[in-house]
Amino acid sequence: MKPFYGKDKPLPEALRIVFLGDSITDDGTYIAYLDAYFHLHVPASRIELINLGVSSETASGLSEPIHPFPRPCIHDRLARALAETQPDWVVVCYGMNDGIYHPLSEARFAAYKDGLLRLLGQIRQAGAKAIAMTPPPFDPASLPDGAKRLLPEGRPESAYSYETPFADYEQVLKRYADWVLSLGEDVADATVSIHDELLAHIAAERAADPAYLSGDGIHPFAPGHAVMAQSILRTLFGIEPEHARAFVTAVDGSAYFELIMQRHRLVSAAWKEHVGHTNPNKAEGALPLAEAKAAAHALEVRIRELAADFKASPAS
Template sequence: MEPFYGKDKPLPEALRIVFLGDSITDDGTYIAFLDAYFRRHAPASSIELISLGVSSETASGLSEPFHPFPRPCVHDRLARALAETQPDWVVVCYGMNDGIYHPLSEERFRAYRDGLLRLLGQIRQAGAKAIAMTPPPFDPASLPDGAKRLLPEGLPESAYSYETPFADYERVLKRYADWVLSLGDEAADATVSIHEELLAHIAAERAADPAYLSGDGIHPFAPGHAVMAQSLLRTLFGVEPERARAFAASMDGSAYFELVLQRHRLMSAAWKEHVGHTNPNKAEGALPLAEARVEAQALEARIRELAADSSASSTL
């Protein structure tokens, strides 16, 4: 697909993008990378990024038997999320939890497909562009005590969970990712591959250091989130890969990025609780939305000052 924006397609004056997903989106570092990029390189455009990621959530409605609580399902909150945020675009990232860490099953795969298609359809019905990201990969080499926790195929269904995942769960996620990328215009306005990009990143890092840890096997660390942000920038906004990589590298240890991330998480927690969800755990430190907006505004002056310190171009 052609990017929505780029050198020959300038950004609009305002754009509101909502992100739905599981704990990887709940962490939101990849969204903060996007926010930091646009603040620095496109200050004339008002691009608002709202993360509504909820830990443990699925699009399929499935949950493993011994999960501490029934996994939340995005469909339980979708109508309110769309009504409250009024987005121009919605980016969704599901799949990691949807296979519920079991071997591949056509029944579970069908539940994922049906749930994601229903999600994308409802986003479009609300008048927003529907953008599907692939699930990220499962990295068993980074799983703490992986040798003790990983299970072979063929065990009773009740044996598998996020605590004791199927050893080749990556094969399940690869199938899910390939299906997402096969979606045509009739189902999604765009698809974004993060699965293969993250696998390539992990392979390159592990070639240099065989002990490299990409995260905890399920959740990528910040470098993985940077790769996700680069995929979104390239696919949706036409940002050259080298430029996106250079920007992500410049954010390592940056006081500017830390402030952007702080503001992002403040507003994400407030929005998530404002919309509501069925995860029994409340977002840590979440303020009412009105109070969060006041605190976020207090961070703005310093963020703008640090963004303006850069000599980077203000165009994509």
């Protein structure tokens, strides 16, 4: 699958991209990196990124018996999400929760495949491009108290959960990721690999520092989100990896990126609660959508001013 845009095909004047996923998307740092890139490099294009990630969510509808509440499922809110946002593209990232931290089961794998295929199909029926990201890897070496929490194969089904995951859960996610990448254009308009890219990033960092922590085993820290953003920029927009990496290095820790993140959190919380979801933990302090958009518009002026400060930097 070729990038949708690149040197020979500039971005359109306006593009609305919705992101659906679990807590990794809910965090949204990778989406904020994309937002920062577009503001800096294609300021004339009105690219709107809407983060509708919901913590604990799945595409499969599965949930561990001891999860504090039944895991939300994207299919419970998909119709409203599509109707309210009217996207041009929808990027989906599911899988981490869909194996429910158990050993591989063909029944659970089938539920994941069915849920993701239905999701992609409904996105296309709504007139949007459907883009599937692989799940990220599970990194047991970064799991707090991993030696105490990781369980070997052969335990009762009820023993496994996000609190006590299967020790080799990464192999489950690898199987899921490989399947996502096998999807053809008859199913998905594009697929984005983040699983293997994140594994390579972790391996490189750990070679330099054996104590390196990529996150908490499930959720990547900001450097992992940067890898995710770079994969999206390369796969969908034809942005050279070296250029994307240099850009992330340039903006990290800057007042510019902090303001991008502030606006992202503000609008994401408002959109998520506006569309609705079944996670009992709601976004604290979420503004009504109209108020959030007005506040975001006010921040936009300052964001564009700060973006101008990076224009002269070759690293940007």
